[in-house]
Amino acid sequence: MLPDELTDPERDIPGREHPVRAEEDLLAARHAVRATAVAAGFSIIDQTKIVTAASELVRNAYIHGGGGTMTIAVVRDGRGRVGLGLSVRDEGPGIADVEQAMADGFSTGAGLGHGLGGTKRLVDEFTIDTTPGRGTTVAIVRWKP
Amino acid sequence: MSAGLPILRLGDILISGLLSDLDDTTALRFTDELTTRIADEGIRGVILDISQLEIIDSFVARVLMQLAATGRLLGARMVVAGMRPAVAITLSELGLRLTGVQTALNAEQAMELLGWRRPEEAPHAS
Numbered sequence: 001m002l003p004d005e006l007t008d009p010e011r012d013i014p015g016r017e018h019p020v021r022a023e024e025d026l027l028a029a030r031h032a033v034r035a036t037a038v039a040a041g042f043s044i045i046d047q048t049k050i051v052t053a054a055s056e057l058v059r060n061a062y063i064h065g066g067g068g069t070m071t072i073a074v075v076r077d078g079r080g081r082v083g084l085g086l087s088v089r090d091e092g093p094g095i096a097d098v099e100q101a102m103a104d105g106f107s108t109g110a111g112l113g114h115g116l117g118g119t120k121r122l123v124d125e126f127t128i129d130t131t132p133g134r135g136t137t138v139a140i141v142r143w144k145p
Numbered sequence: 146m147s148a149g150l151p152i153l154r155l156g157d158i159l160i161s162g163l164l165s166d167l168d169d170t171t172a173l174r175f176t177d178e179l180t181t182r183i184a185d186e187g188i189r190g191v192i193l194d195i196s197q198l199e200i201i202d203s204f205v206a207r208v209l210m211q212l213a214a215t216g217r218l219l220g221a222r223m224v225v226a227g228m229r230p231a232v233a234i235t236l237s238e239l240g241l242r243l244t245g246v247q248t249a250l251n252a253e254q255a256m257e258l259l260g261w262r263r264p265e266e267a268p269h270a271s
Contacts (some may be wrong), residue, residue, distance in 0.1 A: 027168055030200070048200055048231035052239065056203040059169075115203050118239035 015073035019089070020058045022067075029058045029070050036072050037084055047075060049122040050084055050142050056115045057088040057138050065136055075141060083124070083143040091135040096145025098128055148175035157187060158259055159221075160252070162194030163205075172208045179212065183221045190259035191216055194252055196227030206241045213246045223247065224255040 006120045016036075018029050033054040036049040054070070061068035068090030102117045106110040116138075120126040123140040130136040148171045152161040159182060163175070182188060193212075198205070209225060214222045226249045228236075236243070249255035253263075 023169055034199070045231045045234055048229075048235045049238065052200045052202050052235050055200055055204075059202070059204060118203065118241070121238050121240070122235065145251055 014109050015071040015085075015087070018070045018072070018091075019071055020061045020068045023062070026058050026062060030055055031070060032070075033086065033098065036074065040074050040082060040084055040144065042084065042142075046142060046144070050086075053119045053122040053140055053142075054086055054088075056119045056141070057086065060115055060138075061088050061090040061092070061136075065092030068092070068135075077143070083141045085139065085141045087137060087139040089135065089137040094132040094134055094136055095128075095130040096132050098130060102128075106142075148172075148178055151176055152182060154186065154188075157189040158192065158256075158261070159183070159186075159188050159190070160192045160194070162196070162227050163198050165197045165199045167198065167205065172205060173223065176208055176212050176215075180215050180219070183216055183219045188219075188221045191221055191223040192252055192259070193223060194227050195225055195232075196229065196251075198232060199227075201232050201236055201241070203239065203241060206236065206239075206243060209243060209246050217245070222254070222259060223270040224249050225257050226250070226252045226255040227228060 016032070018032050019025055020029060029053050034047060034051050037050050042050065051085060058070055061070070063142065071087045071089075073085045075083045077083070116128070119138075119140065123142045125139075125141040127139045128136065150161055150164065150171070154160075159179065159203055161179065163172075179191065183191065193209075195201075201209070213223045224247045225243070228248060247258065249258055
């Protein structure tokens with residue numbers, strides 16, 4: 001079942017913001033993404049992919065970006081496809097070499113270095129906007145088939 | 146400090162499981178606790194039920210791989226049991242292979258991998 005606001009395609013769906021400032025925020029962010037994916041009618045496999053992608057991004061923002069904000073939105077395109085959009089923003093040091101950061105096996109932190117490259121494979125759209133010294137914003141969308 | 150997750154012992158095998166809301170601190174404490182017990186109690190096998198885990202991201206994957214590797218160095222074989230199909234699909238798409246982590250469909254198959262055999266069914270008294 002779709003949430004009420006989706007029944008009106010003309011209406012903008014405001015994104016909901018979630019802080020990513022403390023370790024418990026990582027869990028809360030995952031829960032919020034799961035709840036939105038369930039409400040939007042994603043399959044269990046798609047829910048798992050979206051929540052996993054979200055977990056990678058918020059952990060990156062928390063560990064590398066010194067904390068940030070996650071915004072969740074249910075979006076739709078011109079063809080009426082419904083998707084779940086996420087944007088995770090931090091004001092951390094930014095990423096000097098995005099290409100390198102996207103490569104599997106690259107890690108400066110606690111993960112396995114599959115975070116960004118792997119996240120991209122889990123979603124349909126992936127954009128990264130980063131400025132050294134200013135921060136990083138990663139935006140992803142997964143469309144419902 | 147304990148992670149607060151139950152760790153059962155059956156002979157020289159430890160059995161435990163991870164919960165859906167696994168946070169990073171709990172995961173690391175659990176690793177320490179399990180490793181200490183493997184060494185202190187001469188444990189030969191560990192079964193870790195992960196059927197409650199709703200996602201495995203690169204952090205949890207690293208925790209599982211380190212646990213398996215550390216256990217192996219201490220002479221214990223770790224088997225991870227009960228991964229959800231959606232988690233398995235997502236993990237392989239992420240490019241995570243859980244290198245060195247042995248897996249089983251469920252806890253019973255994990256026990257069999259560790260050499261445990263189900264006793265022959267007792268004949269029914271008639």
